[in-house]
Amino acid sequence: MSTIDLTTTEGSEKDKSQEIQVNFTPEEKALIQQYKDNINLTSTTDIIQYGVASQTKVSNFSNEILKQVRTKDMGGAEEILLNLRSDIRSFDENINKKPLIPFFDTLKKKVQRLRTEYASVEKNIHQIELKLEGHYKTLLKDVTIFDKLFVENQNYFKELSLHIAAGEEKLQEVLTVTLPQMRKEAEESGDQHKIQTYKDMEQHVVRFERKIHDLKLTRMVVLQTAPQIRMIQSNSSSLMEKIQSSIVNTLPLWKNQMVLTLGIANAQRALEAQKAVTDATNELLRRNSEMLKESTINVARETERGIVDIETIKKANVDIIQTIEQVLQIQRDGREKRKVVEQELLQTENELKQNLLKSSADSKLIN
Numbered sequence: 001m002s003t004i005d006l007t008t009t010e011g012s013e014k015d016k017s018q019e020i021q022v023n024f025t026p027e028e029k030a031l032i033q034q035y036k037d038n039i040n041l042t043s044t045t046d047i048i049q050y051g052v053a054s055q056t057k058v059s060n061f062s063n064e065i066l067k068q069v070r071t072k073d074m075g076g077a078e079e080i081l082l083n084l085r086s087d088i089r090s091f092d093e094n095i096n097k098k099p100l101i102p103f104f105d106t107l108k109k110k111v112q113r114l115r116t117e118y119a120s121v122e123k124n125i126h127q128i129e130l131k132l133e134g135h136y137k138t139l140l141k142d143v144t145i146f147d148k149l150f151v152e153n154q155n156y157f158k159e160l161s162l163h164i165a166a167g168e169e170k171l172q173e174v175l176t177v178t179l180p181q182m183r184k185e186a187e188e189s190g191d192q193h194k195i196q197t198y199k200d201m202e203q204h205v206v207r208f209e210r211k212i213h214d215l216k217l218t219r220m221v222v223l224q225t226a227p228q229i230r231m232i233q234s235n236s237s238s239l240m241e242k243i244q245s246s247i248v249n250t251l252p253l254w255k256n257q258m259v260l261t262l263g264i265a266n267a268q269r270a271l272e273a274q275k276a277v278t279d280a281t282n283e284l285l286r287r288n289s290e291m292l293k294e295s296t297i298n299v300a301r302e303t304e305r306g307i308v309d310i311e312t313i314k315k316a317n318v319d320i321i322q323t324i325e326q327v328l329q330i331q332r333d334g335r336e337k338r339k340v341v342e343q344e345l346l347q348t349e350n351e352l353k354q355n356l357l358k359s360s361a362d363s364k365l366i367n
Contacts, residue, residue, distance in 0.1 A: 022158070022161040022165070024161075024162075024165070028158070028162060031162055032162050032165045032166045032169065033166075034166075035162060035163060035166035035167075036166040036167075036169050036170050036173075039166065039167065039170045039208075041170070041174060041201065041204045041205065041208055042200075042201070042204065044204070044207070047204060047207050047208050047211055048207075048211070050163070050167065050208070050211055050215075051160065051163040051164075051167075051211070051215045051218075054156065054159045054160050054163060054215075054218075055160075055214075055215070055218050057156055057159075058156050058160070058218055058221065058222055061149070061152060061153065061156060061225075062221075062225070064149065083124075083128065122255070125251060125254065125255065128251075129247060129251055132243050132246060132247055132251075133247065135239075135243055136240055136243045136244060136247070139236045139237075139239055139240045139243070140240065142233075142236045143233055143236050143237055143240070146229050146230075146232060146233040146236070147233070149229055150226060150229045150230065150233070153222055153225050153226050153229060154226070156222050157219060157222045157223060157226070160215055160218055160219040160222060161219060163215055164212055164215050164216055164219065167208065167211070167212040167215065168212060170208075171205065171208060171209060171212065174201070174205055175205065178201070179198070179201060179202065179205065182194070182197065182198040182201055183198055185198075186198045
């Protein structure tokens with residue numbers, strides 16, 4: 001078995017490194033050797049394209065995971081259960097709701113209303129049960145898909161590790177053998193072409209080191225994706241357990257409780273009807289007794305009364321006396337007023353005669 005190390009360095013070479021150890025099988029070691037033999041550090045294009053296919057797979061894989069997460073409706077089942085709870089509460093409120101006009105709410109109507117409410121809620125519960133079963137099947141598919149995604153993620157991790165191992169072995173070989181040899185030849189010959197070739201190889205090595213580092217970063221992303229897949233899968237599994245418990249436990253329990261509620265409500269309604277009859281009978285007897293008492297007393301009282309009450313006769317007598325006195329007084333007042341008027345008329349007549357005589361005497365004197 002062989003081991004490779006992933007070292008992330010920023011700043012100086014003294015920074016601590018993070019290592020990822022991967023164990024390889026003999027077949028994988030042979031594949032690493034094959035990758036290593038195909039590495040061409042003299043080609044910038046080959047360096048840039050090294051491991052790109054694996055990185056592209058990882059990118060597409062990340063998009064697939066994102067697609068799965070986006071299409072999951074984690075809150076759908078919980079929303080359905082909340083709606084079911086609302087239906088149950090509505091059923092309870094409706095069967096306990098008092099009518100606006102109790103007189104017209106007969107026992108038959110009450111029982112019919114209860115049965116209608118029960119049938120409506122039972123139908124909703126059945127529809128909800130079907131939806132929960134649909135969510136359960138969808139989540140089961142999701143769990144299976146995430147199992148496959150996890151395996152693919154492991155394969156990508158292994159594939160990147162093979163490329164990294166091959167690249168590191170190639171770098172080790174170039175740094176310890178190829179570059180020292182090229183440097184020695186360039187120094188001994190002083191040939192400008194060999195010197196340039198050596199410098200170009202140094203730059204290719206630097207680029208290839210960066211490429212290996214980039215592959216290590218991609219592998220780290222893949223490594224971090226594995227627990228994320230399991231967490232999402234765990235959420236789906238937990239929700240599946242919750243839905244399954246609701247289907248086999250909660251829904252039957254609610255159905256049983258509604259049946260019991262309907263039975264209890266029927267008994268209560270019957271008891272209320274009997275109580276209403278008893279209360280109505282007692283109320284009728286009390287009212288009739290009060291009416292009989294009041295009627296008997298009134299009849300006896302009216303029987304003992306005269307045709308005309310003495311108070312009425314006294315009042316009428318007073319009114320007659322007052323009327324006579326007022327009429328006599330008015331007549332006296334009228335008599336006095338007529339005397340005064342007669343005197344005033346006599347005086348006026350005398351004044352008129354005097355004025356007429358005086359007027360006649362004045363006319364003669366003028367003539």
